[in-house]
Amino acid sequence: MGRTTRRRVTGALTAVVIALGGLGACSDDDGSKKDSSKDGATAGANVASGSAAPSNALANDLQAKYQEVVRNVLPSVVQITTQTGLGSGVVYDDKGNIVTNAHVVGQATTFEVTLPNASKPVTAKLVAAFAPDDLAVIRLDNPPGDLKPARFADSAKLQVGQITMAMGNPLGLDSSVTEGIVSAVGRTVSEPQSTGSTGATISSAIQTSAAINPGNSGGALVDLDSQVIGIPTLAATDPETNGGAAPGIGFAIPANTVKSIADQIIRNGKVDNSGKAALGVTVRTVAGSNGRASGVGVVSVQEGGAAQAAGIRQGDVITSIDDQPITDVASLSEALGGKRPGDKATVSLVRAGNGSQATVEATLGELES
Structure with a gap:
């Protein structure tokens, strides 16, 4: 999103190099292409024989496939404008x-949506947002008859190394496309809290090397079958550059999560079955005697929730879950992000009042709208 795209430090960077069959090509750090078939005797042999280089044929096929995907999917990617910024969305x-992303929506309830090749924006209203998965659905007030809904893939079938393309409106540059690969699947990543966003924890995020920039949020991450495999939501930052962008490390919400949440919002106006584990507490980060974050204090306990059943009380400070240290709200979200409703969790805490140590077992509930 133009001024609200989320960024998060994910640690050390790793260079990714891919080989595409007989192409003999790799992607350099600057994005330039090197064709090994043009080296020395190899190139001479191709010219002498009068035959077309196999690498050229494959490169042309791949380029044609890229162009086909752009033609198929880009008409389904829109620009969303609010009073505080802009982002992208996908026609569902x-x-x-x-x-789109919940952080693209922010606190707005009305929007201007620019459709591909449209001369002027159209208006839309919020249906509902689900901040824990950073997803939202908005609806055009007067949808045109030629809307082109995107096709969504089964993201459970994704494989590391698949070629992918990110489509959206980075920095307000409408209908932009970048390319890369699926770098990893099943990542747990957290977004920072900000105005209009409590900071989502995505437990099954797709990591991609396709460039994701401010304004790409809410757009489409697609495969070479012209299907949306995910919704780009944040890019990594590099701690060694004081929070500067970490090139080639971006994250997207998987298509299966998008479909589940969007279908519930459209059908019910809310999310009843998130699949996300919940402890049933409202918390805040607390600092230790050294001034550093040392746990999360329980501000309130949900009636009938997992925490109440386990004996967790208001004022307790949670310090670990299943031996995973809990130092702040984000670490609690990440610990719960790797679990499912019904899972059992061992919670270590400091009791309110007397400061004694305690350990309880909680059967996790389900997070709802």
Whole structure:
């Protein structure tokens, strides 16, 4: 999103180099392409024989496939403008529903949406947002008859190394496309808290080397079958550059999560089955005697929730879950992000009042809207 795209430090960077069959090509750090088939005797042999270089044919096929995907998917990617910034969205159905990030929506309830090749924006209203998964659905007030809904893939079938393309409106540059690969699947990443966003924890994020920049949020991460495999949501930052962008490390919400949440919002106006584990507490980060974050204090306990059943009380300070240290709200979200409703968790805490240590077992509930 133009001024609200989320960024998070993910640690050391790793260079990614891919080989594409007989192409003999790799992607350098500056994005330039080197064709090994043009080296020395190899190139001479191709010219002498009068035959076309196999690498050229494969490169042309791949380029044609890229162009086909752009033609198929880009008409489904829109620009969303609020009073505080802009981001991207994906046409979800022919009724005018558009899926995007909750942090793109922020606190807004009305929007201007620019459709591909449209001369002027159209208006839309919020259906609902689900901040824990950083997803939202907005609906066009007067959807045109030629809307082109995107096709969503089964993201459970993704494989590391698949070629992918990110489509959106980075820095306000509408209908932009970048390319890369699926670098990893099943990542747990957290977004920072900000105005209008409590900071989502995504437990099954897709990591990609396709460039994700401010404004790409809410757009489309697609495969070479012209299917949306995820919704780009944040880019990594590099601690060694004081929070500067970490090139080639971006994250997207997987398509299966997008479909589940969007379908519930469209059908019910809320999310009843998130699949996300919940402890049933409202918490805040607390500092130790050294002034550093040392746990999360329980501000309130949900009636009938997992924490109440386990004997966790208001004022207790949670310090670990299953031996995973809990120092702040983000670490608590990450610990719960790797679990499912119904899982059992061992919670270590400092009791309110007397400061004694305690350990309880909680059966986790489900997070709802």
